[in-house]
Amino acid sequence: MTWTTFLQSISERHEHALTAHELDVILCLREHPGQSKQELLDTYQQRHNPIEDEAFTQRLRTIYRKFNITGRGYKLPQLHRYLQQQYQQRGQGFGRLGLQTIHPGFPNDRFAAALEQLISADDGDDRQVAILQTFAPNLDQYRAQLSRCLLAGVSVRILLAWPYSLAASLRDAVLKRYADEPLAEDFGIQASVIANLETLEATIRGNAHADRLQVRLYDTLPSLALYRAGDTLLAAPFLHGALAINTFQLDLDLRASDPLITGTLLNDFELMWTVARPFLPDPDRNWRSSLRILFTDR
Amino acid sequence: MTMLDRLNAHERQLMQRLRGHPLFQRLPDLDWQELLAVLIQRRFLSLLIVNVYEFVIDGLHSEAIRATVRSILHEEYPRNTRGLPLASHRELLFRDLLNLGASREQILLSEESVATALVRRQSMEQLRACLRLTHSDLALVCFLRFWAEVLVAVEYETLWPRLSERLNQGAACDGARSEFFYHHMMHDRRQADIGEVALLGGLTHAQELAGHLVGLIDSEEALQGALEQIDRAWKLKDHFYSQFVQVADQH
Numbered sequence: 001m002t003w004t005t006f007l008q009s010i011s012e013r014h015e016h017a018l019t020a021h022e023l024d025v026i027l028c029l030r031e032h033p034g035q036s037k038q039e040l041l042d043t044y045q046q047r048h049n050p051i052e053d054e055a056f057t058q059r060l061r062t063i064y065r066k067f068n069i070t071g072r073g074y075k076l077p078q079l080h081r082y083l084q085q086q087y088q089q090r091g092q093g094f095g096r097l098g099l100q101t102i103h104p105g106f107p108n109d110r111f112a113a114a115l116e117q118l119i120s121a122d123d124g125d126d127r128q129v130a131i132l133q134t135f136a137p138n139l140d141q142y143r144a145q146l147s148r149c150l151l152a153g154v155s156v157r158i159l160l161a162w163p164y165s166l167a168a169s170l171r172d173a174v175l176k177r178y179a180d181e182p183l184a185e186d187f188g189i190q191a192s193v194i195a196n197l198e199t200l201e202a203t204i205r206g207n208a209h210a211d212r213l214q215v216r217l218y219d220t221l222p223s224l225a226l227y228r229a230g231d232t233l234l235a236a237p238f239l240h241g242a243l244a245i246n247t248f249q250l251d252l253d254l255r256a257s258d259p260l261i262t263g264t265l266l267n268d269f270e271l272m273w274t275v276a277r278p279f280l281p282d283p284d285r286n287w288r289s290s291l292r293i294l295f296t297d298r
Numbered sequence: 299m300t301m302l303d304r305l306n307a308h309e310r311q312l313m314q315r316l317r318g319h320p321l322f323q324r325l326p327d328l329d330w331q332e333l334l335a336v337l338i339q340r341r342f343l344s345l346l347i348v349n350v351y352e353f354v355i356d357g358l359h360s361e362a363i364r365a366t367v368r369s370i371l372h373e374e375y376p377r378n379t380r381g382l383p384l385a386s387h388r389e390l391l392f393r394d395l396l397n398l399g400a401s402r403e404q405i406l407l408s409e410e411s412v413a414t415a416l417v418r419r420q421s422m423e424q425l426r427a428c429l430r431l432t433h434s435d436l437a438l439v440c441f442l443r444f445w446a447e448v449l450v451a452v453e454y455e456t457l458w459p460r461l462s463e464r465l466n467q468g469a470a471c472d473g474a475r476s477e478f479f480y481h482h483m484m485h486d487r488r489q490a491d492i493g494e495v496a497l498l499g500g501l502t503h504a505q506e507l508a509g510h511l512v513g514l515i516d517s518e519e520a521l522q523g524a525l526e527q528i529d530r531a532w533k534l535k536d537h538f539y540s541q542f543v544q545v546a547d548q549h
Contacts (some may be wrong), residue, residue, distance in 0.1 A: 164500040195379040219498050286385060286477050288376050293484035293501045 098256025114229035216276035411543035451487030
C-alpha cells in the first residue's frame with residue numbers, strides 16, 4: 001500500500017467520515033515528517049483552487065477532530081505522527097493485504113458510501129460494481145443506487161446461483177437445517193434468486209444504460225459472498241449457520257500492495273464469471289421460461 | 299444387464315420409434331395448414347396435462363413423489379415473487395400458435411377430433427388402471443413421466459425444425475420467439491438415463507421424476523409394470539399422430 005492509497009483508505013473509514021474537501025487536504029500530506037502548515041497549504045494551492053488561510057485552518061481543525069488529535073501543542077505534527085504510525089502498522093500487518101477492518105455483519109452504510117463515491121467519481125479504471133452471491137438479500141435496498149451507477153457510466157456485474165441447480169438446493173437445505181436464527185417459513189433459495197432477478201428487471205426497465213448491467217448465473221458452489229464497489233471489496237464466507245450477510249465481513253482495499261487475499265478473490269470471481277451463463281431478466285420478455293432451461297443442456 | 303439398463307434401453311427404443319412415426323417422416327413436406335391442424339389437435343392433449351397431474355397427485359401414496367409432481371404442476375401457472383399470476387403455460391402455447399400463423403378462431407373453434415378425444419379418454423383410463431396395480435406409485439410415475447414429459451419433448455424436438463421456420467429462441471433473436479414449444483422441449487426432456495446422477499447443471503422434469511423411479515424398481519415384477527406403462531404411453535402418442543397420416547392418405 002502506498003502512502004497515498006493509505007491516506008485515501010484511512011480517510012474513507014466510516015469512523016473518520018471525511019468530506020471530499022477534507023480528503024483533498026489529507027492527500028497533500030507528505031510521507032516524511034517536517035512538513036509545515038504553510039508547505040501543506042502551498043501544496044494544496046498547487047493542486048486545487050486557491051483557498052483563504054482561515055478556511056484552510058478551519059478545515060484542518062475539523063480533520064484534527066475527526067482523527068481525535070487532542071494533544072497539546074501543534075496539531076499538524078501530531079496528526080502526521082498518528083498517520084505514520086498507522087501506516088507502518090498496516091505495512092507490517094494485514095494492511096498490506098488490504099484488510100481495512102472486519103465488520104460483524106454486512107455494513108450497509110459502508111457499501112452504500114462506496115457506491116456513492118463510485119457514482120460521483122468521474123474517471124478511473126475501476127468504475128465497476130460486482131456482486132457474487134447465491135442470492136443477495138439486500139439487493140433491493142441498493143436498487144436506486146445501482147440504477148444511478150448505470151447512468152453514471154459504472155459497469156455492474158451480478159453473479160447469482162441458478163435457482164434450479166442442485167447446488168442452490170443444497171444451500172437451501174443446509175440453511176433450513178442448520179441456520180442459527182430460524183428463517184422465514186416461506187424462505188427458499190429458488191424464490192429468493194428469482195426475487196433478485198425481479199429487482200434487476202426493475203433496474204433495467206427504462207434505464208437508458210441498461211447494457212452496462214450484466215447478470216450471470218452459476219450452477220456450482222462458491223465459498224464466499226463478494227460485494228465490490230470500485231476499490232472496496234466486502235467478502236464473507238457461506239457458513240452453515242447463517243446467511244452470508246449475517247456473517248463477519250472482511251473489508252478489503254483492492255489497492256493492497258500484497259494481492260494475496262484481494263487478488264485471489266478477484267481471480268476466483270473472474271473464474272466463476274467465465275463458467276457462469278449470461279442471463280438477462282428482460283422486462284419485455286417472459287424470462288422465467290428461459291431461466292428454467294438455462295443449464296438443462298449440461 | 300441390470301433392471302434399470304433394461305428400462306433405459308426400452309425407453310430409448312420407444313423414443314426412437316416415435317421419432318420415426320410416419321407423420322414425422324413426412325413432416326418436411328407437410329403444408330403449413332396441415333401442420334397447424336396437427337398442432338391445434340395437439341393442444342387438446344396439452345389442455346389435459348393439468349388433469350393428468352392432478353389425478354397423479356391424488357393417486358400417489360408417497361408424499362415425496364407427490365411433492366415433486368406438485369412442484370412440476372405449479373410451474374404450469376407461474377407467479378412472480380409478489381404472488382401476481384403470470385401467463386400460464388397454456389397461454390404461452392396459445393401465443394406460440396398465433397405466432398405460427400394460426401388465427402384465434404382456428405385455435406378456439408376447431409373441434410376436437412374423434413381420435414384426439416379417444417386418446418384423451420384412454421389416457422385418463424390408463425391412469426385409473428394404474429391405481430389397481432400392486433406397484434401403483436411406480437405405474438403412475440412411469441406413465442406420467444413418459445406420457446407428459448419424455449415423449450412430449452420428443453414430439454416438440456421432432457416438430458422443432460418446422461416450428462423454427464416461424465419461431466425463434468435465444469436471448470438475441472429477432473422476431474417471434476417461442477415461449478412454449480422450445481422451453482418444453484428443453485425442460486421436459488429425458489436428458490439422461492434413469493439412475494444417472496450429475497452434480498452440475500439442472501434436472502429436467504423427466505429427470506426429477508426419474509429420481510423417484512430408481513428406488514421403486516426393486517423386482518422383476520416392478521420392472522415389468524414400468525415397461526408396460528411406458529409402452530401404453532407410447533401407444534397413445536402413436537395413435538394420436540396416426541390420425542393425421544390416415545387423413546393425409548385419403549387426400
